[in-house]
C-alpha cells in the first residue's frame with residue numbers, strides 16, 4: 202500500500218468504530234434525486250431538501266458531485282433489488298424500522314471535488330479542493346445529489362486528463378472488473394501477457410473497461426457482442442469478436458484455442474457451456490458477474506439467503522473442479538487503491554472513458570430509462586450542476 206494512502210485510510214478511531222460528527226459544514230439540505238419507495242421510474246423524486254451528508258467517521262470525506270455515472274444496479278435497486286442485504290450492511294444490529302433507508306439516493310459513480318475532510322484524513326493525500334473519483338458501495342447514499350460522503354479508502358484522485366463527465370464513467374465498472382479479474386481471477390499486470398481471455402458481453406460498462414485494461418496488460422482478448430458493437434470493441438483493442446446476434450456463440454467459440462479466463466457479463470444459459478471453453482488442469486477460471494446472491498437474500502432473508510448462496514456456489518465450484526477448471530462469482534468491491542492504479546493507466550493513455558450518453562441533472566429519469574432499456578455501448582453519465 203502506498204504510504205500516503207495508508208495515512209489517508211482508517212485509523213484507530215475508525216477501527217474502534219467510534220462515531221462522531223466532525224463535519225463543520227453549516228449546510229443542512231441539498232438538491233438530490235431520491236426514491237421514497239421501490240418501484241418503476243415514477244418513484245424518482247427531485248427535491249431541494251435532501252439531508253446534507255455528515256462526516257460520521259474521521260476517515261470520511263464529503264465530495265461535491267460534478268458528475269454521476271449510472272449502472273444497471275441503479276435500476277435494479279430502484280425496484281428493491283438487494284434491499285435485504287443493503288439493510289443489513291446499513292444497520293447490522295437491526296435497530297432501525299423497516300424503510301429507514303428512504304429517502305434513498307441512487308448513483309454509484311462519482312467524480313467531483315473534496316469539500317471537507319474528516320480529522321483522520323491526511324492532508325498530504327486528500328485535502329479540500331482535490332478532484333477525486335470513486336465507486337460508491339450500494340449500501341451508501343449515492344451520487345445523484347449535490348454532495349456525497351465516502352470513506353477516504355474508497356476515494357482516489359481523478360485522472361487529470363479526464364473531464365468530470367468522462368471520469369464518472371469509470372469507477373464502478375473498473376472496481377467491479379478489478380474485483381473479478383484481479384482479486385477473483387488472479388490476473389495482474391505482470392502475469393497477463395499472452396493469456397487468452399474471453400469476455401462474454403463486451404459492449405457495456407464492465408466489458409468496455411475490461412477490454413482496455415486487459416489489452417494494456419498484454420492479454421489476448423476475445424469478446425462476444427452484438428454485430429453493431431463490433432466497431433466499438435475492436436476500437437478498444439479486442440483481438441477477436443464473435444457476434445451473438447448471428448446465432449449461438451458456443452460453436453464459433455469452441456472452434457477457437459481454449460481460454461485462461463472467461464469473464465461472464467451475460468449470465469443465464471452461458472454457464473452451461475462457457476466452462477468448457479477453458480484450458481483444463483492449468484488454473485483456468487470462469488468468473489461470472491451475474492449471480493443470484495442478492496436475489497437469494499431478498500427472497501429468503503439474509504441468513505437463509507447467504508446459506509443458499511454458499512451451498513450453490515460451493516456445489517458448482519466442486520462440480521467444475523473435478524473437470525479441472527475453476528468456477529467463481531465476481532462481486533463489486535469498493536477499492537480506492539485500485540482506482541489509484543487505474544487513474545495512472547488513464548493518464549498514461551492506456552484506458553479511455555466510453556461515455557455513450559450524457560444527461561443533465563434535470564434529466565435523471567430519462568438517464569435511468571436509458572440504462573433500463575439495456576443495449577449499452579459504454580456508460581450513461583449525469584452532470585450535476
Ligand SMILES: NC(=O)c1ccc[n+]([C@@H]2O[C@H](COP(=O)([O-])OP(=O)(O)OC[C@H]3O[C@@H](n4cnc5c(N)ncnc54)[C@H](OP(=O)(O)O)[C@@H]3O)[C@@H](O)[C@H]2O)c1
Nearest residue numbers: 377402404405406407425426427445466490532533576577
Ligand atoms: N456482481 C456484481 O457485483 C456486478 C457488478 C457490476 C455489474 N454486474 C452485472 O454484470 C453485467 C454487466 O454489467 P454492465 O455494467 O457492463 O452492464 P451493461 O452496461 O448494461 O452492458 C451489458 C452489455 O451486454 C450486451 N449483451 C446483452 N446480451 C448479450 C449477449 N447474450 N451476448 C453478448 N453481449 C450481450 C448488451 O448489449 P446488447 O444487448 O445490445 O447486445 C450490453 O452492451 C450486468 O448483468 C450487471 O448487472 C454485476
